[in-house]
Amino acid sequence: MKADLCEFFPRPDLLQADHLLCIQPHPDDLEIGAGATIARLSRAGLKVTWLTVTDGSAGTYDQSVSRSHLALNRRGETEKAAAILGVDALLWLDYPDGGNLPYEEIRSKITRTIRKFKPSAVLVCDPWLPYEAHSDHIRTGRAGAEAAFLSGMPYFCPENLEEGLEPYKINTVAFYFSAYPNTFIDASAYWDLKLAAIDCHASQFPAEKGKLLKEYLTARAREQAQNQNCSLAEAFKVLSPHHLHIFETAWKC
Ligand SMILES: [Zn+2]
Numbered sequence: 001m002k003a004d005l006c007e008f009f010p011r012p013d014l015l016q017a018d019h020l021l022c023i024q025p026h027p028d029d030l031e032i033g034a035g036a037t038i039a040r041l042s043r044a045g046l047k048v049t050w051l052t053v054t055d056g057s058a059g060t061y062d063q064s065v066s067r068s069h070l071a072l073n074r075r076g077e078t079e080k081a082a083a084i085l086g087v088d089a090l091l092w093l094d095y096p097d098g099g100n101l102p103y104e105e106i107r108s109k110i111t112r113t114i115r116k117f118k119p120s121a122v123l124v125c126d127p128w129l130p131y132e133a134h135s136d137h138i139r140t141g142r143a144g145a146e147a148a149f150l151s152g153m154p155y156f157c158p159e160n161l162e163e164g165l166e167p168y169k170i171n172t173v174a175f176y177f178s179a180y181p182n183t184f185i186d187a188s189a190y191w192d193l194k195l196a197a198i199d200c201h202a203s204q205f206p207a208e209k210g211k212l213l214k215e216y217l218t219a220r221a222r223e224q225a226q227n228q229n230c231s232l233a234e235a236f237k238v239l240s241p242h243h244l245h246i247f248e249t250a251w252k253c
Pocket residue numbers: 025026029137
């Protein structure tokens with residue numbers, strides 16, 4: 001008998017979720033990694049909640065821009081982008097951007113958010129992306145994955161049960177920025193919305209940089225759409241929380 005992990009523990013369908021908690025290390029990551037899919041799901045009636053872990057205040061090469069000014073600017077950019085994509089609620093953890101995230105705290109706050117808002121699916125950046133150098137991405141992705149795996153267990157992060165929250169199990173974890181995608185969502189009808197949402201982040205993507213990024217993303221989406229019966233696709237690694245522990249074949253599931 002072939003040991004296909006997904007035969008034993010089925011892979012959930014992201015499009016069947018009814019409430020999606022989208023987690024990003026910085027303002028702009030969700031638009032780049034999943035903007036068209038978020039627009040598609042919100043227009044299909046899915047509830048979409050965004051959690052941004054850092055304030056984005058280190059996203060500049062220009063020291064004449066203060067951190068507080070940049071953080072405020074990026075919050076405004078995110079609000080505009082989220083409105084374009086149809087996001088229902090924006091939550092901010094407001095940690096300082098720049099690589100010093102306290103892992104256990106972030107994990108507890110993400111777990112608390114899952115227990116409070118009860119999403120059926122969590123969307124987070126893939127922390128196992130080869131060549132990802134930014135530790136905000138690695139820690140946010142790891143914390144999101146661990147929270148998604150363990151939020152149903154009462155002895156995990158008991159500090160947020162003391163506030164009256166109950167353990168809560170989600171059934172779908174989807175990773176954007178994944179090198180091991182297994183799900184390709186038809187993004188063709190929502191691509192313009194994704195690009196418009198990226199354009200909101202003018203502090204990060206001035207004209208030429210923004211143009212190159214959007215051209216690359218579009219070319220990549222065309223590649224991802226091959227064999228999917230669509231013209232542009234966003235790619236995700238979609239797993240059940242069961243897959244997130246001990247299985248050495250989960251990467252190819
Ligand atoms: Zn980022």
